[in-house]
Each structure stands twice: as structure tokens, then as C-alpha cells.
Amino acid sequence: MTKKFLHSIPIFSLMGKRILILGAGFGGLAAATELRKNLSLDHRVIIVDRKKSFMMGLVKLWVLEGSRNLQESLTPLDGLNAKRIEYLNDEVTKIEIAQSRVQARDHGWIEYDYLIVALGAELAPDRIAGFVGRGYNLYDAQQVPKLRDRLLQLERGKVAIAIMGMPYKCPPAPYEASLIIDSMLSRQGTRNNIEIDIYAPAPIAMPVAGPQVSANVVEIISQRGISFHSSHKLKSVTDDTLEFENGSKADYDVLVGIPPHRVPEVVRSAGLIAAEGNSNWVAIDRNTMKTRFKNVFAVGDVTEIKVGAMALPKAGIFAEEQAKVAARQIIDEISGRPAVAAFAGQGYCFMEMGNGRAGYLEADFFNPAGPAVRLEAPSEQNFQKKQDFERIRVKEWLL
Numbered sequence: 001m002t003k004k005f006l007h008s009i010p011i012f013s014l015m016g017k018r019i020l021i022l023g024a025g026f027g028g029l030a031a032a033t034e035l036r037k038n039l040s041l042d043h044r045v046i047i048v049d050r051k052k053s054f055m056m057g058l059v060k061l062w063v064l065e066g067s068r069n070l071q072e073s074l075t076p077l078d079g080l081n082a083k084r085i086e087y088l089n090d091e092v093t094k095i096e097i098a099q100s101r102v103q104a105r106d107h108g109w110i111e112y113d114y115l116i117v118a119l120g121a122e123l124a125p126d127r128i129a130g131f132v133g134r135g136y137n138l139y140d141a142q143q144v145p146k147l148r149d150r151l152l153q154l155e156r157g158k159v160a161i162a163i164m165g166m167p168y169k170c171p172p173a174p175y176e177a178s179l180i181i182d183s184m185l186s187r188q189g190t191r192n193n194i195e196i197d198i199y200a201p202a203p204i205a206m207p208v209a210g211p212q213v214s215a216n217v218v219e220i221i222s223q224r225g226i227s228f229h230s231s232h233k234l235k236s237v238t239d240d241t242l243e244f245e246n247g248s249k250a251d252y253d254v255l256v257g258i259p260p261h262r263v264p265e266v267v268r269s270a271g272l273i274a275a276e277g278n279s280n281w282v283a284i285d286r287n288t289m290k291t292r293f294k295n296v297f298a299v300g301d302v303t304e305i306k307v308g309a310m311a312l313p314k315a316g317i318f319a320e321e322q323a324k325v326a327a328r329q330i331i332d333e334i335s336g337r338p339a340v341a342a343f344a345g346q347g348y349c350f351m352e353m354g355n356g357r358a359g360y361l362e363a364d365f366f367n368p369a370g371p372a373v374r375l376e377a378p379s380e381q382n383f384q385k386k387q388d389f390e391r392i393r394v395k396e397w398l399l
């Protein structure tokens with residue numbers, strides 16, 4: 001399979017460069033699209049992912065809310081081939097930077113001239129004793145429909161939403177989920193008999209967004225009768241009780257968890273995490289997305305960019321912007337032009353409030369006076385923009 005694939009290319013393409021992208025998520029797809037749009041077909045753009053389809057993380061909240069069906073939200077990745085991006089449905093098993101090659105389970109060794117690592121963050125729900133089998137993982141697409149069914153069956157009791165580790169993808173997502181669950185239960189007529197509690201490990205709701213936005217978020221959820229418990233890091237779960245590291249306990253009927261995240265093992269064993277420093281993620285130049293290895297870039301959730309005491313949040317909008325910068329760096333280098341593209345640390349997202357409304361969060365993390373984040377009041381227009389956000393990207397990347 002590998003040999004056939006690698007030898008089926010026309011001879012002239014051997015003069016071109018081979019750019020290998022690991023991961024066809026938010027970052028990988030944005031990088032592949034930018035490269036293919038700007039490089040001639042002499043240059044190969046190859047992307048590897050163990051998944052056969054793509055779905056944006058934010059769609060999980062629409063599946064929870066019931067406005068989207070999981071199966072209809074998956075877009076096949078083999079649409080990439082029609083765009084002259086070579087998609088390999090395979091598992092990356094080894095990255096050998098010294099040899100400029102990557103091993104994939106079925107395709108064997110794949111050599112590269114440039115590598116973009118966009119393998120994202122792995123979920124580790126097993127790190128919380130007793131969670132697996134008792135709690136619903138909000139970030140696992142397969143579990144969200146089951147969570148929805150369970151919530152709709154609940155007539156009275158307690159729904160606990162626990163952020164089980166930091167950092168986690170999309171800091172507003174647990175709060176968005178709480179507001180969506182509130183509106184679902186209200187429509188169901190059971191909300192008055194059901195408590196909703198959010199347990200977070202940090203002293204404020206979204207440390208990365210700062211105290212003001214965190215206070216705004218707590219005010220929004222409080223107005224909807226949702227209780228926020230700061231400095232409550234979940235330690236263990238039994239059939240009816242949550243135990244926290246601060247010694248307190250709480251009972252629950254339905255547990256919704258945002259699991260701890262970790263860097264994929266294949267990335268760690270490649271030596272992409274600097275031995276010095278105290279990060280568990282891939283360190284990159286914050287402007288160019290270059291790792292400390294020549295011709296190796298990393299983008300998105302697999303990376304960490306420190307901004308003061310904080311790190312840039314793990315979010316698709318940043319993965320996308322970083323991917324475009326990495327791609328432009330490679331395009332300029334191949335084209336013999338000085339590389340000028342730089343990541344600006346700016347991004348935005350739409351914070352869902354349920355009932356077809358969303359707020360707008362805008363952030364400038366490289367602001368010289370310190371990270372600046374603001375939250376705009378919810379509106380139906382913002383919710384429409386969130387839907388467009390997904391539709392436009394899926395169309396550009398895959399259809």
C-alpha cells in the first residue's frame with residue numbers, strides 16, 4: 001500500500017518538496033488548505049489522521065442541545081483527495097526527527113521535507129478515580145447523545161458539571177454546556193426540580209480570560225440558577241458522591257465531566273517537549289510556530305505558548321491561525337521569499353447561552369499591556385455567526 005502510494009507520483013514531483021501534516025483536525029486542515037492553495041502540484045501535501053471524518057468540537061454542544069445529529073455532522077476526510085491533498089487514514093506511531101520521517105501503522109515510514117505536528121490534545125478521563133463508567137465525558141462525541149437522553153429522562157435531582165483538569169480545550173465550553181442544559185430542562189418542564197452545579201479547579205471561572213470576564217460568566221450562569229463552585233478539583237467519584245481535593249463532598253445524579261488533557265504519547269516520545277522548562281506541551285516560537293528542530297512546526301492544542309503566568313487557551317481559532325502562519329512560513333521558504341507571516345495571538349469565539357443566543361468573546365493575548373479579553377452581550381446574530389463559522393470552514397477545507 002505504502003510503496004504503491006509513494007511511487008504512483010509523476011517523476012517531476014520528485015523535484016518538489018514533501019510537506020507532511022500530522023492530524024486532520026482544526027489546525028491540520030487549515031494548514032493543508034493554505035499550503036495547497038499556494039504551492040504548485042510539484043509539491044506534495046500529505047495529511048495523516050486516524051479518523052475518517054471531521055467534526056468541529058463546538059458541534060458537540062449542538063448535539064447536546066438537540067439541534068444537530070451526530071452522524072449528519074461528520075464530514076468525510078477523503079474529500080481532501082479531490083483538493084489534491086493526499087489524505088492517509090492511518091495511526092501515527094513514531095516521529096523520528098533526526099531521520100526526517102514518520103511511521104504510520106499501515107503506510108510504514110513516510111519521509112518529509114517539512115513537518116507540521118497538529119495532533120491536538122488527548123483526553124484522559126481515567127486519571128480521575130471512578131469517573132469512567134459513572135460520568136459522561138462532554139468532550140467525547142459518542143457520549144454526548146447518551147448524555148442528552150439521560151438528561152431528558154431525569155425528573156428531579158442534581159446535575160454536576162466538573163472541570164477535571166487544566167488546561168482544557170475551549171475554556172467557555174463547560175459554562176456553555178450548563179446554559180444549554182438549563183434551557184433543555186426548562187423546555188422539558190423539569191428544571192425547577194433539578195439543580196445544576198459547576199465545579200472548577202481554579203479560583204475563578206476562566207483564569208485565562210481574567211477576573212472581569214470570569215465574574216461576568218459567573219453572573220450570567222447565576223442568573224439562570226446555576227451554582228459555581230471554585231477551587232473544587234475533582235479527586236474521585238462513587239455511585240452517588242463526588243469527592244474533591246479540598247476535602248469537600250457533593251452528591252449528584254448525573255455527572256458531566258471535562259476530562260484532564262494530555263499531550264499524545266507519540267509526540268512526547270519524539271522529544272518534541274523540551275527537557276528544560278516545566279511544560280508538558282510542545283514549545284514553539286510564538287510568532288513562527290517553529291519548534292527547536294529545523295523544518296518542524298507544531299500548531300494548536302498540542303502546543304503551549306506562555307503569556308505571563310498563563311498559557312494561550314486551547315481553541316480552534318488559535319489552531320487555525322497558527323496553522324496558516326506555519327503554512328505561510330513554509331510557502332515563503334520554498335518560494336525563496338523572506339518569511340514574514342507571524343501569529344498575532346488574537347482570536348475570538350461565540351459563547352453559547354442556549355435558546356439560540358450567543359455572546360461574543362474577543363481576545364488579544366499578545367497585547368503589550370497584558371492579555372485583553374472582553375465579552376459582548378448575547379444575541380441571536382452571534383449565534384448565527386457561530387453557525388456560519390462552522391459551515392464556512394467545513395466547506396473550504398473538505399467540500
Ligand SMILES: Cc1cc2nc3c(=O)[nH]c(=O)nc-3n(C[C@H](O)[C@H](O)[C@H](O)COP(=O)(O)OP(=O)(O)OC[C@H]3O[C@@H](n4cnc5c(N)ncnc54)[C@H](O)[C@@H]3O)c2cc1C
Nearest residue numbers: 023025026027050057092119120170300301315316317319
Ligand atoms: C465542546 C467543545 C467546544 C469547542 N468550541 C470551540 C469554539 O467555539 N471555538 C474554538 O475556537 N474552539 C472550540 N473548541 C476547541 C477546538 O475544538 C480545539 O481547540 C481544536 O480542535 C484544536 O485543533 P487541533 O488541530 O490542535 O487539534 P484537533 O482538532 O483535536 O485535531 C487533532 C487530530 O489529530 C488526530 N490524531 C491524534 N493522534 C493521532 C495519531 N497518533 N495518529 C493519527 N491521528 C491522530 C485526531 O484524530 C484529530 O483529528 C471546542 C472544543 C470542544 C470539545
